[in-house]
Amino acid sequence: MMKKIGIVYGGKSAEHEVSLMTAKAVIAALDFSTYQVTPIYITLDGEWVCGEKLTAPVEEAEALRFTGTDQPNSIAQFVELASNPETRFDLVFPVLHGPNGEDGTIQGLFEMMNLPYVGNGVLASSAGMDKVVMKQLFTQAGLKQVPYEYCLHSYYNAHKEEFLDACEQNLTYPLFVKPANLGSSVGISKAKTREELEAAIQFAFEYDRKIVVEQGITAREVELSVLGNDEPKVSIAGGVLPTKDFYDYSAKYVDGTTNYAIPAEITEQELSDLQQASIDAFKILDCSGLVRADFFLTTDGDVYINEVNTLPGFTPISMYPKLWIASGKTYAELVEELIQLGLERFEEKKHRAYTRDEDGSK
Template identity: 45%
Template sequence: MSSFPTRVGLIFGGASGEHAVSVRSAATIAGALRQGENAQRYAVSSFYIDPAGRWHGAELAEAVLAQGTPASEAQLQGAGRPGFSGFPSGAVDVEVWLPVLHGPNGEDGTIQGLFTLMQVPYVGSGVLGSAVGMDKLAMKAAFAAAGLPQVAYAAVEAHELEGNTEDVLDRLEQQLGFPCFVKPANLGSSVGISKARNRSELLEGLRQAAALDPRVVVEQGVDARELECAVRGGGLQPLAASVLGEICFDADWYDYDTKYSEGLSHTVIPAQVPSHVAEQARGMALAACRAVGAMGLARVDFFYGTGGEIWLNEINTFPGFTSQSMYPMLWAATGISLDTLVCELIEGAREWHLRPQLRGAAA
């Protein structure tokens, strides 16, 4: 039973450090759903999750989409206590959810679990792919099991930093050396990540990361260019990889400020690398998606070492989707327009939800 146009629930914002990016991604996607042929195909209902986790319906959500920035204090006045307090009106009529949420509380399997329980199709990876893709330690374990090349790394648990820290510092120094990168397992957007050049910076970085997440990853630092590949498909469609892009920046590494300040970084599409490097990375991008069980869309990031090595860095199961983001730009360069891309994501989600096995099971 499906009506025409299809009711799409665009949900964005979220209790995450990437809230503001999500608002801009959603504005781009809303634009693509409300123009051209998509305007006839889809009726978009918008929902906004504010930074305190409260869900809001169309009135505030449309205002936030139009302004392109998170709701102001004034707009949130009288919103009630923090946390979920029920679905806004219109949510139960949604036929396909489009969760445009980046980082924790949205890209990590939480909202995917809710939609799975509700038995409503949704765009993107399911609970497993989202959760494994979000947690850097789980992700690395999945990549390692699939035999994919990664930089050397070690796991640290927050409790190891209580009391005497000499042992853990010795272990990391011996295993990885300097410089190394310290990362909370579950954040994204470079939040809580630091580069350590010596023991004292390592300890400081570990404490900073452990304050945000009990699971911490330390990686050997490599001197490398940063390449990215967009993937779409999965479910009943074959997975496909885009051309590669390169992120270039004027900074020691791609930290939060460099990522989100205008003019500090730029993208080169297609990346200027030998064709065999591009082919290898594209193959690895598909393998990375399979390794974590990602579906629908993903962006896979690589380090391209000065010695020609290609290491898998990470997978993002709901990558940035602003008009300036790598993901839609890579597809545009591969010949897939934004309107087509968004339409395919929705149709892929519906098709997967209606797959024969499910229909059979329900009959």
């Protein structure tokens, strides 16, 4: 019997377009003789539109952009589809990037509906999305990081000069300013002066109520892909070689100006250190399914973790699948393994006890 899979994509997020590209790629990798695939599009306005079952991959990502006139739309329709024994999904594959998709919110919905799903759970997703919480957990795990400062918008409005002074006193230019809860390099700027720092902070606050200011470091950017549940596996390392000033959204997804060295030109010891740090980061966040771990590697071989992405891009030019393909997995095999990992985690959850007898036993 064919398994029913719902692909949830789009979303009310600055990373909406990336999600469309990822959804197209994932759908193309699915075996349509094994899986019955239903596209579930979340518009930029937050409307849920459940499309007709697909019979083949779509030609263009744009074809996955439904409007309210295409189909009846509401989250209630998704809940009905997912709850009805006759139409219930065997698994949901979310490919939503950014807020409301990568931050644990939609994972919480799936948990409440008792639906198996691909990827990280509520805790890992929310902790991995908030760069400040993530950094604090990395500190707990003993992972080395570059110096940073952070603040809320309300604090910045009341103590602007004080925060700018703290950044300049505790950090060294150039500085990188980031929204705390966003990915794909959206809202990130590089600042070399106080004036540029002010502008970068204001820009980052357009995307989030919390921002992070990080000290720049002379180092190579290296990324690794992690796959698994309790016993994660790590890919080879890939080097990011941006031709622009830094690895921004456009370089990642639009103009193709970034070059990659796969595998990265590093020593065996450096690879071992990076892979161990990837596993440590994966485990301290209690991750499952997939994670891309991003690092800075200095000429002295020092490893600094930058961040992890708990729902990395799956576009044809994205690093996560590229690294696994270079490690010996095809894109289709990777998608299939992620599906099986989601089902495995759900099966494990089914064996937990939720009630006890009056004497305290199960």
